[in-house]
Amino acid sequence: PQTCRDPDTADTSRRDWVCTCPEPTTGNATGAAAACTLDECAVPSCATCEEDVCEALGQGCTDMNTLANATLDWICTCVAPLEGAPAAATPAACVLDECTAACWSCNMGKCEADGQSCSDG
Numbered sequence: 001p002q003t004c005r006d007p008d009t010a011d012t013s014r015r016d017w018v019c020t021c022p023e024p025t026t027g028n029a030t031g032a033a034a035a036c037t038l039d040e041c042a043v044p045s046c047a048t049c050e051e052d053v054c055e056a057l058g059q060g061c062t063d064m065n066t067l068a069n070a071t072l073d074w075i076c077t078c079v080a081p082l083e084g085a086p087a088a089a090t091p092a093a094c095v096l097d098e099c100t101a102a103c104w105s106c107n108m109g110k111c112e113a114d115g116q117s118c119s120d121g
Contacts, residue, residue, distance in 0.1 A: 002034055025068045036068040057091050058082070096120075 006017045021027040021036035024043040028034045041054070041061035054061035054076035064073045078084040078094035086092055099111070099118035111118040 002036070021068070037066040038068045038071070039063045039066050040071065040074040053091060057094075059092055059094065 002019045002021055004017055004019050006013075008016055015031040017031060019029050019032065019034040021034050025036040025038045027036045040063045042063075054074075057076070058079055059082075060077040060079055062075050062077065064070075064075060072089045075086045075088050076090065076092040077086045078092050081100075082094035082096055083100060084092050084094040098120045
């Protein structure tokens, strides 16, 4: 549940009460209930959050829906020059293909410049 506090309890002070979301959610509002959000990629104290799973492997992490009740919807994505499909609630399977455009600097087009094809198998 959200916590509420009234910063000014004078009888002339109205609609200044503040609602604050409980951790690990974030958000607050004045004179209304807060819209609580939860970024599972950024919160280390959340049971369903995976703050370091993607980052530990050099991958990006995106929480697809930051509504407080939407959990386990984060995805890991490969970071160039690594390639691979995004993965939901688990690390992505990233590979380095030295012949692709994403890694063109890896081989600098040496094969193609000599009329050859490149294969990283």
